[in-house]
Amino acid sequence: MLQAIIGGLTLGSVYALIALGFNLTYTTTRTLNFAQGDFVSVGAFVGLGTVGVLTAALGADAVGYVWLYALAAVAAALAMGVLGLPLYLAAIRPFAGKPGMSWVVSTIGFGIVLQSAALSVWGLGARMLPAPFGDEVFRVGEAGFRSQELVVLVLAFAILGAFDLAMRRTAIGRCMRAVALNRDAAALMGIDVPRVMAMAFLASSALAGLSGVLVAPILSASLFMGVIIALKGFSAAIIGGLTNPRGCMAGGLLIGLVESLTALWSAQWREIMVFLLVILVLAMAPNGLFGRKLVEKV
Amino acid sequence: MMEASVLRPAARRSALLRAAPTLGIGAALVALALTLSNDFYLYVAFMAGVYYICASGMNVLAGYAGQKSLGQAGLFAAGAYTVALLTTRLELPPALALAAAPLVAAAVGVLIALPSLRVKGPSLALVTLAFGLVVEKLVTEWTDLFGGAQGIYGIAPLALGDEPFALKHWVVLVIVLGVAVHLALSHLLNGRFGRALLALQSDEIAAECAGISVYRYKTLAFVLAAALCGLGGALVAQQNQYFNSDFVTFHLSVFILLLVLLGGAGNIYGPIAGAAILTMTEVFLAQWPSVQHFIYGAMLLFALYLMPTGVAGAIARVLPRRMAVLDGMETPPLTAMERGRAEPSAGPLLEVADVSKAFGGVVTADKVGLRLHAHRIHALIGPNGAGKSTLINILTGVITADSGTIRLAGQDITRGAPHARAASGIARTFQNLRLFGSMTVLDNVLIGAHARISVTGREEDAVAKAKAVLDFVGLGEHAGALAGSLPYGLQRRVELARALAGDPVLLLLDEPAAGLNPRETAELGQLIKRIGQLGIAVLMVEHDMGLVMRISDEIVVLDRGVVIAEGGPRDIQTNPRVIEAYLGREDSPAPDGPEVDKEERAC
Numbered sequence: 001m002l003q004a005i006i007g008g009l010t011l012g013s014v015y016a017l018i019a020l021g022f023n024l025t026y027t028t029t030r031t032l033n034f035a036q037g038d039f040v041s042v043g044a045f046v047g048l049g050t051v052g053v054l055t056a057a058l059g060a061d062a063v064g065y066v067w068l069y070a071l072a073a074v075a076a077a078l079a080m081g082v083l084g085l086p087l088y089l090a091a092i093r094p095f096a097g098k099p100g101m102s103w104v105v106s107t108i109g110f111g112i113v114l115q116s117a118a119l120s121v122w123g124l125g126a127r128m129l130p131a132p133f134g135d136e137v138f139r140v141g142e143a144g145f146r147s148q149e150l151v152v153l154v155l156a157f158a159i160l161g162a163f164d165l166a167m168r169r170t171a172i173g174r175c176m177r178a179v180a181l182n183r184d185a186a187a188l189m190g191i192d193v194p195r196v197m198a199m200a201f202l203a204s205s206a207l208a209g210l211s212g213v214l215v216a217p218i219l220s221a222s223l224f225m226g227v228i229i230a231l232k233g234f235s236a237a238i239i240g241g242l243t244n245p246r247g248c249m250a251g252g253l254l255i256g257l258v259e260s261l262t263a264l265w266s267a268q269w270r271e272i273m274v275f276l277l278v279i280l281v282l283a284m285a286p287n288g289l290f291g292r293k294l295v296e297k298v
Numbered sequence: 299m300m301e302a303s304v305l306r307p308a309a310r311r312s313a314l315l316r317a318a319p320t321l322g323i324g325a326a327l328v329a330l331a332l333t334l335s336n337d338f339y340l341y342v343a344f345m346a347g348v349y350y351i352c353a354s355g356m357n358v359l360a361g362y363a364g365q366k367s368l369g370q371a372g373l374f375a376a377g378a379y380t381v382a383l384l385t386t387r388l389e390l391p392p393a394l395a396l397a398a399a400p401l402v403a404a405a406v407g408v409l410i411a412l413p414s415l416r417v418k419g420p421s422l423a424l425v426t427l428a429f430g431l432v433v434e435k436l437v438t439e440w441t442d443l444f445g446g447a448q449g450i451y452g453i454a455p456l457a458l459g460d461e462p463f464a465l466k467h468w469v470v471l472v473i474v475l476g477v478a479v480h481l482a483l484s485h486l487l488n489g490r491f492g493r494a495l496l497a498l499q500s501d502e503i504a505a506e507c508a509g510i511s512v513y514r515y516k517t518l519a520f521v522l523a524a525a526l527c528g529l530g531g532a533l534v535a536q537q538n539q540y541f542n543s544d545f546v547t548f549h550l551s552v553f554i555l556l557l558v559l560l561g562g563a564g565n566i567y568g569p570i571a572g573a574a575i576l577t578m579t580e581v582f583l584a585q586w587p588s589v590q591h592f593i594y595g596a597m598l599l600f601a602l603y604l605m606p607t608g609v610a611g612a613i614a615r616v617l618p619r620r621m622a623v624l625d626g627m628e629t630p631p632l633t634a635m636e637r638g639r640a641e642p643s644a645g646p647l648l649e650v651a652d653v654s655k656a657f658g659g660v661v662t663a664d665k666v667g668l669r670l671h672a673h674r675i676h677a678l679i680g681p682n683g684a685g686k687s688t689l690i691n692i693l694t695g696v697i698t699a700d701s702g703t704i705r706l707a708g709q710d711i712t713r714g715a716p717h718a719r720a721a722s723g724i725a726r727t728f729q730n731l732r733l734f735g736s737m738t739v740l741d742n743v744l745i746g747a748h749a750r751i752s753v754t755g756r757e758e759d760a761v762a763k764a765k766a767v768l769d770f771v772g773l774g775e776h777a778g779a780l781a782g783s784l785p786y787g788l789q790r791r792v793e794l795a796r797a798l799a800g801d802p803v804l805l806l807l808d809e810p811a812a813g814l815n816p817r818e819t820a821e822l823g824q825l826i827k828r829i830g831q832l833g834i835a836v837l838m839v840e841h842d843m844g845l846v847m848r849i850s851d852e853i854v855v856l857d858r859g860v861v862i863a864e865g866g867p868r869d870i871q872t873n874p875r876v877i878e879a880y881l882g883r884e885d886s887p888a889p890d891g892p893e894v895d896k897e898e899r900a901c
Contacts, residue, residue, distance in 0.1 A: 109598025
C-alpha cells in the first residue's frame, strides 16, 4: 500500500511536470502541444545518448554516474527546450489567437516528424537508462521502493516549487501571468507577447524532455513510451484545471495515485480507470477540479 | 405539415436534378471499379470509401458543429465489434449485423455525447480522447469477449447467394453507401440542420437565443458521426472477416479528424477531398517506408497553414462563387405577411412578477415587476450597473432568476430554456454584437427564423420570408454579404433582422443604438417604431435619452435591481427619484434605511 502510494506519487509528479508545461502554453497562447509525448520520448533518448557519448569520451569511471545522469538530464531539458522554439514558430504561431483548433493538427504533425527523425537515429527498440543511485530496493517496513523513485519525487517537487515561485516572484513570471490574464493589455503595457509565448513553449518542452530522463530508469525507454505519459499529463492538467498551475500539479498527483492504486487490484485496468475518472470529473466539473469558471458576459 | 409532406412535382424534380451529378459520378465510379482487376487498387478504393464514410460523419461533428472529437476510434470499434460479435457469437445474418452496427455505434455516441456536451475546447478533446482510450484498453484487455490482440476470426461477410462478397463487390457497396451518405448529408446540411450546427459552432448563446436547442443539435451531431463511423468499422471488419484490437488506436482517431480538417471542415466536399488525398498519400508513400512518416508529419504540420480551410476550401476559393438566388425574387412586404400567431387577447403580453437575482452578494434584480404590452415600445433605463442587461438575460432565459415568475401571454415560462422561449416568441439582440460573422446576412436571418421553419418545409419559402425581413430593415442588397464584413451600423441592423425573422411577439433590444452615429440612430428609431406597428411588443435597454424619449410609449427606470419609476416619457423626465438616481441628490441628508442596505449589498 505505502509502496503503491510512493509509486503513484512518483509517476504523478512526472505527470505534474508535464501538466505544468501544458498549463504554461495554454495560459499564454490558448494552445497545447499535442506532440508533448514525443518530446518526452526523445528527451529520454537524448539523455541516453548523452550518457553514452560521455561514457565513451571520458571512460566508464572517470566521473561518478550520478554526474553523468545529471548532465544527461540537463542536456535533455536543453535540447527539448530549444526544439520547443521551432515547434512554436512552425506549429503554433500561425494559429495562435485564431478560432478553431488547427494547432492540434500542426503539433501532431511536428510530433510525427520528430518521432520519425528519432526513429531513424535510435531505432524501434526499448532501452534501459540505469538509475543514478542504482537499482537496489530500499525497505521501509513492508514497503520496498527504488532509489530512482525518491530521486524523481524530490526533483519533481523541487522543480514544481521553483516554477511556482518563479511565476510569482520573477519578472518573466509576472510577464507570463500578465499575458495569460489579458494578452492585449499585456502587449499594450510593453510586454513582447510573442517572446513570452515562445518562452512558454521553451519551458514546456524542456519540462517534457526532463520528464523523459526522469522516468526512463523506471519504465524502459522507447520512442513510443511518451504518448501515454503525455496523455496522462494532459489529463492531469485538464482535471486539475488547465488555467491553474497548482491545480495541474494536484491533478498529476491524483492521476498517479489512482493509477498505482488501481494497479494493486489489476494492472490491466489502470488506464481504463484513469481515463474513466477523467471523463467523470469533467462531466461533474467541466472546468476541472481547481479551474476557475469562465463567465461569459452577455 | 400535411401539405409539406407531399412533395410538389416541381420540387421532386428539382431534388432529382440536384442529385443527378452525384448519382452520375457514383455510377461512373461503380463502372470504373468493375473494370479494375488489381486487388491492390480495389483494396485502396475500398479503404478510401470507408474513410469517406467515417469522415463525412466526422465533418458533421467537427466541421459543422465544431466539436473536435479525438475518440472516433472508439466508435469505429463499436461498429466493428458489433458485426464481429453478432455474426460469430449469435450467428446473426451478416446483413442484419451490418445494419445493427451503426445503431449500436449511435447508442455509444449518445454515451460519449453526455459528458462532452458540458465541455469545450481542450477539455472536449480530452473527454473524447479519454473515451477512445478506454475503448482501446477495453477491447485489448477484455480478451474473453473481444479477443484482444488475438482478435475475432470468422466474421461472416455479406454474400451474393452463397458466394461471399469479393473485393469488387465491397468496393461497389462502399460507393453506393458513400453516394447515399453524401446525398443524405447534403440535403440535411444545406438547410436548417446545417445552419443550426454552424450557428452553434460560431456562438452558442446567440444560437440558443435564436431558438436552436444547442444541446439537442450537438447530441444529434455526435450521434450522426458515431453511426457513420460505426458503419465504417463494420465494413472493415466484415470485409477482412477479422478484427482485433490493433485497429483501435489513438492514431485512428487522429486520422479520422485529419480526414476532415485536411479535406476542409464544414465543407460538404471536404471529406471526399480528405479521403482521396490521405488514401493516395498513404499508397504513394508506401513506396518509401523510411520517409513515409516523416513526410506525413510534415504534411500535417504545414497543410493547415497553407490551406486554412482545407483542400476543398482552397478549391472553392479558386472557383467563381455562385451568387445565390435572391435577385428578382418576388417577396411580399413584411407588414402584409400573415403573422404566425394569433394576437394575444387584451391584457399584458409579458408579466414579470417579483423576479430576483443575486450574484454572490450583488443583487441585480430585487423583486422586479414588469408588464409589457403588444404594439407598444417600452424602454428600460437606469444608471450603469442597474441590472438592465441582467433583466434582459433573465427574460430570455440566458440567466435563470432566483425567484419570481415570468408569464408570456399567460403561460409560465420562468424555467424555460432560451431556445424554448425564442420558439414561443421572445427574440433579442445583444449589447455586444453576437452575429454569426462568417455566415452570410441571409443565413443569419434564416437562423433567426429557425423555430419558424418546419423540418419538412421548403427552403425557398424560408428564403423568401427572410428576404422580406431584410427588405423591412433595409438590408435587402446585402443579403449575400458575409455578416462580419459589413460596417458596424449595418451589423447591428443584421442582428435586429435576425431577431425579427423569428416572428417574435416580444422583441428585446439591448442597447440597440450603442456605437451608432446620429443619423443611424434616427433611422433606428424609425425602424423600432415600425416594428411596434407590426404588433410586436418592444423592450429596449438604451442610454441614448433622446432616442428613448422620442419613441417610447412607456419607460421603466431601474436602479440597483429595483424598479424606481414607471410611466410615459414626460413623467419620467420630471420624476425626482429618477433624477436622483442619475445625478445624485442636491443636498445629501443621511440616506434612509433600506437604501443603505442595498448599497451594502451592491458592494
